[in-house]
Amino acid sequence: MSSHHVVREKQEPALIIANGEACSVELLGQLLEWSPTVIVLDGALDRVLPLGIKIDVILGDFDGQDAESVRQSQYPVKVVHTPDQNFTDLEKAIIYLVEEEYPAANIIWATGRRADHTLANISILPKYAGSISLKIIDDYSCIFPILPLPHKFVKWYRKGTVISLMPLGITTGITTRNLRYPLTHESLHLGYRNGSSNEAAEDGEVLVEYEEGTLLIMECND
Structure with a gap:
């Protein structure tokens, strides 16, 4: 799959690949073309690596994952270890982007599969609406909150x-x-x-x- 490094960092939304149902190859390609930074949650690595995507950041608690081997295969990928169980891996990725001062992020593979994960992923969007512009995108919908102020x-x-x-x-x-x-x-x-x-x-x-x-x-x- 083609490289996503066609725009400058932080001028376009980052792309977070979560661990829900995969979207179409067409949608993934469209988003990669405009995503200067790609973050993959560690639970999705086994499905993402075979796609040949250039990953910038891998984030999670790495239960059952060999972070060092992934680092070597994806060099110079940044591995962010986030063991805090008070937040989901998706929320940790959002917090990471806020701390790195990214203005926006698109989130894919965040719906489908387990219903509790889908509901949790959608429901956290408003929590960060005042800090970063977030959209959950799949093949059938684009979901985002109205900003807290103004409503x-x-x-x-x-x-x-x-x-x-x-x-x-x-x-x-x-x-x-x-x-x-x-x-x-x-x-x-x-x-x-x-x-x-x-x-x-x-x-x-x-x-x-x-x-x-x-x-x-x-x-x-x-």
């Missing part, structure tokens, strides 16, 4: 683009513009009232804003 999101979409609004807990005072099913100072409550399978009503900017809580945007396709 406002605006983006241009084509008519019919599926946009789901997913609260983590209760999100209140939601108002939208240019969605097929509009909301006006309304609330969403995870498990009780979700905002799934909405869509852009017309070509143009979609606006979503809210007052309190946490809200994820999910751009979806079938």
Whole structure:
């Protein structure tokens, strides 16, 4: 697979490869072309190494992994040993990027497989929204939180683009513009009232804003 070193470090999002369901080769290649830094969680190494990807950072607790042999095969890869069990390996990778002052990261292989891992991976996105721009991307969706302040999101979409609004807990005072099913100072409550399978009503900017809580945007396709 082609090298990703075509842009300058920290000018484009880093790429974190987690340990969920693998995405398509096409999507992986597209993201690598614009990712100056590739971080692989140690649990995914056995699946990533055969792909021939140039890895910049390997991160994890390395249970059952020989970090030194990987270091030699991927030289000059940086091996970051993070044994702290209070955080998942994905969260450790996000913390690493924040400490290294990366402005943004795309995360792949973070959905599918174990449902508890998928839910945990998605739910930590808002925790770091004020420090780094994060997106979880797979073949069917792109998931990211609305920034904590201001609670406002605006983006241009084509008519019919599926946009789901997913609260983590209760999100209140939601108002939208240019969605097929509009909301006006309304609330969403995870498990009780979700905002799934909405869509852009017309070509143009979609606006979503809210007052309190946490809200994820999910751009979806079938």
